[in-house]
Amino acid sequence: MATFEVRGLGKEFPTDPPVRALDGIDLSIGEGDFVVLLGPSGCGKSTLLDILSGLQDKTEGEVLFEGVPVAGTNSRIGVVFQDASLYPWRTVARNVEIGLEFRGVPRAERRAAAAEYLTQVGLAGFERKYPHQLSGGMRQRAGIARTLATEPAVLLMDEPFGAVDHLTRIQLQRDLLALWESRRRTVVFVTHDVGEAVYLADRVILLSPRPGRVHREFPIDVPRPRRKGDIELLALESEIYQALGRIEEQADAEL
Known part of the structure; x- marks a missing residue:
């Protein structure tokens, strides 16, 4: 069974005039897949992610x-x-404990889980620090640890690294x-990069x-672990950039 099945998904915002954000999306995401949603600004990547998460309703179609x-x-x-968005x-x-706190998990278990996941994201020793005492990258690590602490089966990530340095x-x-x-x-991950x-x-x-x-869907068959700058990755980047250029030219021609 697929983790997500999306069939004929459409989303329209009831503005004046209405804005059609997504149309006819068919997508299957398997268990353990790492899928990246990519496209021009305003193409509905974040909207699709919100619908998968249940934070937004679809207009038509089916999402399982x-x-x-x-x-x-x-x-x-x-x-x-x-x-x-740390408090x-x-x-x-x-x-990091807050999701477990909302679920009524006892304090000792919450503390143990927070320590475990902060260690996993490289923040062991920073448990008693406050958000203003952390760098942007460290705050984002803490946000990831907070999500992981609830033991989700799926991670939906909306440009999580967009606000940090290269x-x-x-x-x-x-x-x-x-x-x-x-x-x-x-993992379903949204990026412009x-x-x-x-x-x-x-x-x-x-x-x-x-x-x-x-x-279009691009399978990334380059073996892991991968290295930045590998010739195979650069060739795929070039292919995707060319596809992006073509769809943007087509969109301009239709204006």
Whole structure:
């Protein structure tokens, strides 16, 4: 059974005039897959991710999670946003604990889970620090640890590294791959960065300009572990850039 099955998905926002964000999306995401959604700004990548998470409703079509229609949020689906959105008055550890706290998990178990996942993301020793005492990359690591602490089967990630500097972004990509390879959670990851997409993904789903449709799927068959700058990755980047150029030219011609 696929983790997600998306069939004929459409999304229209009831503005004046209405905005058609997604149209006719068909997509299957298997258990343990690392899938990246890529496309021009405004193509509906984040909207699609929100629908998968249950944070937004679809307009038409069908979205199944583990064979069941998505209807609201699900504790088996964790979401990581671009902004870690840590509570400034809580320590790093207490930020990581918060999802478990909402579930009524006893304090000792929460603390043990926070310590475990902060260690996994490289923040051991920072449990008692406050968000303002961390760098941007460290805050994002804490946000990932907070999501992992709830033990989701799926991670939906909306440009989680978009707000950090280039070197930190590369390290966070490596850290994410290490976490993924250790547990093989299903990951759906949104980015504008073609290099990031081919480095991380099993498959890259290229969406067309609004309304977003699946323009093309790129399987990334380069063996892991991968290295930045590998000739095979660069060739795939070039192929995707060419496809992006063609769909943008087509969109301009239709204006």
